[in-house]
Amino acid sequence: SQKIEQNSEALNIQEGKTATLTCNYTNYSPAYLQWYRQDPGRGPVFLLLIRENEKEKRKERLKVTFDTTLKQSLFHITASQPADSATYLCALNAGNNRKLIWGLGTSLAVNP
Amino acid sequence: DAGVIQSPRHEVTEMGQEVTLRCKPISGHDYLFWYRQTMMRGLELLIYFNNNVPIDDSGMPEDRFSAKMPNASFSTLKIQPSEPRDSAVYFCASSRGQREQYFGPGTRLTVT
Numbered sequence: 001s002q003k004i005e006q007n008s009e010a011l012n013i014q015e016g017k018t019a020t021l022t023c024n025y026t027n028y029s030p031a032y033l034q035w036y037r038q039d040p041g042r043g044p045v046f047l048l049l050i051r052e053n054e055k056e057k058r059k060e061r062l063k064v065t066f067d068t069t070l071k072q073s074l075f076h077i078t079a080s081q082p083a084d085s086a087t088y089l090c091a092l093n094a095g096n097n098r099k100l101i102w103g104l105g106t107s108l109a110v111n112p
Numbered sequence: 113d114a115g116v117i118q119s120p121r122h123e124v125t126e127m128g129q130e131v132t133l134r135c136k137p138i139s140g141h142d143y144l145f146w147y148r149q150t151m152m153r154g155l156e157l158l159i160y161f162n163n164n165v166p167i168d169d170s171g172m173p174e175d176r177f178s179a180k181m182p183n184a185s186f187s188t189l190k191i192q193p194s195e196p197r198d199s200a201v202y203f204c205a206s207s208r209g210q211r212e213q214y215f216g217p218g219t220r221l222t223v224t
Binding site for chain 1: 156
């Protein structure tokens with residue numbers, strides 16, 4: 001069956017360290033993959049989009065990689081801060097349309 | 113920009129009652145999405161519109177759910193009759209041309 005998997009365990013790291021979150025997928029060939037941040041009681045907020053022909057994309061302290069052979073995306077937050085604590089969701093498109101399939105998210109806690 | 117606006121923010125209703133959720137997308141956005149989020153299943157796309165026309169409603173769970181978009185600035189999601197298993201957070205999101213989606217704050221629905 002088609003599915004997306006993210007780290008099910010919550011990730012706890014120390015402030016200043018790099019957080020790395022994983023998104024694995026099976027039975028898809030997505031044209032692009034997106035990462036969103038969700039805080040409790042709020043809607044997801046878009047962070048980064050990476051296309052299938054891009055290996056890496058950066059935005060400030062954020063970096064996303066996309067390996068279509070491994071069917072995996074990694075999301076990195078460098079110099080993490082307590083304000084980065086949230087749930088991070090990955091989503092990929094399911095075909096030649098705007099429909100996104102979502103992972104369940106990984107909860108990140110950055111401890112001061 | 114006011115962002116995506118949803119109402120009500122919270123809805124508590126009894127089984128069998130009709131529920132109507134409302135959404136105002138960001139002005140100028142031509143795509144509108146309705147999602148449902150639960151702990152077990154995460155974010156699930158219910159239906160999406162392009163230029164007020166429904167494009168993919170394959171995620172609508174059953175005939176009890178219906179959605180309309182009478183104009184570019186308003187959409188409704190209706191559940192009739194509601195059941196306890198419909199309890200979830202319902203999000204509306206919009207986008208324009210670009211792939212990233214902008215989410216509203218959500219409506220937390222509780223059906224008793």
